[in-house]
Amino acid sequence: MRIFKRRRSVVDPIAGFWTWWEETGAQLVADAIARKEPGSISGMLAEHVNAIHGGLDWELGPGLHAEHTLVVTAAGDPATRAVARRWLRSAPPSDHLWEYADLRRPSPEVTIQFEGMPPVASDDALVTIEPDERAAAVHVGVHHPVFAQVSEDVQRRITFLLLDLSLGEEMTETWIGAVETLVERPAGTVPISELLPTVAAFAAAFTTEDGNPTWRLLEGFVDGQRLIATTEVPLRSIRLPHLDTHVGVTIGYPAGREDGLPDAEMLDQLRNLEDHLTSRLGDSGRLLAHETIAGARTLHYYVDGSTPAPAQLEAATSGWPHGEVTLTTARDPGWQNLSHLGS
The missing domain is CATH 3.30.70 (Alpha-Beta Plaits)
Incomplete structure (x- = not known):
């Protein structure tokens, strides 16, 4: 009769991800990108990210200081952001091949494509900008010519994608207040390319010389x-x-x-x-x-x-x-x- 049972070791899913990544994952993904076949590893990468938390999203892109970047993000869900940040804080040091982020970075001048929908060129977007010092936020309205051709739900999805592409996820979530989708082009709009420098200047007024709030x-x-x-x-x-x-x-x-x-x-x-x-x-x-x-x-x-x-x-x-x-x-x-x- 067995008196003692062997205890199963519990593997931290974040540690498990990085073990896989350092042993085989990083090179497999880099090789797939080099072959211009990133889709061939998307299922495998998604499986390992979802093992950390089912609410996480991921994407690949060019790095700022490395050849590639891997982004694992909570996609705007505050309840999951802590998991994504712990994933990032446990990451290995960046090298020539890979760097890591838990928030989407700005990617201006791209084309958004939904299946069955017309292409959306981000640089065709126009915005209204209303700084609000009391709320410590910048309120914006977003207009794009494609809005007249799509449903309200798709208009909203495109609106927030355009903001993330222009500002990055962190700046959008930190400094953008009320957001309005504008089907008709109102007076006073400016190209969306003017949004980033305007928001950056606004944020600087709420930042001390040493970078603290x-x-x-x-x-x-x-x-x-x-x-x-x-x-x-x-x-x-x-x-x-x-x-x-x-x-x-x-x-x-x-x-x-x-x-x-x-x-x-x-x-x-x-x-x-x-x-x-x-x-x-x-x-x-x-x-x-x-x-x-x-x-x-x-x-x-x-x-x-x-x-x-x-x-x-x-x-x-x-x-x-x-x-x-x-x-x-x-x-x-x-x-x-x-x-x-x-x-």
Whole structure:
């Protein structure tokens, strides 16, 4: 009679992908591209990508610094972006043959072709551009002559493909706000080639000299109590897609002012605790906002849910002598827990 059973080893699907890729996959795919037969390996590559997560898409293209690039992307789904980013963070170093990305790069001046549909030349597109500093977004309208020949659903698909081709997936998701599909050409349109430099200049105004996002101060009242909040701008999860878990750390303190906010001495101690918590996370998390009201300061951290970051934050709060500290943790890949704070 068997008493002990051999335990099956569980293979991390991301590690499994890269093992296959380094052993045989990279050369097989490169050889297929060299023969101008990339379709011959599409089924095999799709099988290995889908083994990581069924919601991932992939594509091949020329590299910026290598001959080829392999892109594995969540295709706009916030719930899957963390998986794609973890795939990228586990990638081998780029070499002369391959480099890797988890977001689609700009590819202007191409022709989109759907089966049974007329070709769509991207450089025939026209756009309206409306910068909105308060929303930290650029609102756009997109017109293409082909829109009059296709259904509304196809119009929308083409619209977002044109934006991704012009700006790349990251810039589109980060900085584009409202999007309107324009069947009729309105006044004030410009060639879509003008969109990238306009959005890049707009984004620069929200970026510090060292490349970090700027912060915005917000003030208001909740149930008659004064509220002060500060947030990174913009609050868009595609910037840090691997940070898919919200940890709210609410720190009680004795209100030293009539409006319920901390006095100068207490504010220094709160900031010291904040620095201590942030330093414990390293690149496993980031403080994106905090709110202070009526004797409580809430720090909004987003962390990599595949790491022990939530437990690290909880351990680091022990010993705060000025009030109760509570933590709430929730998976939130779209950063919806910050939606009340704006952009």
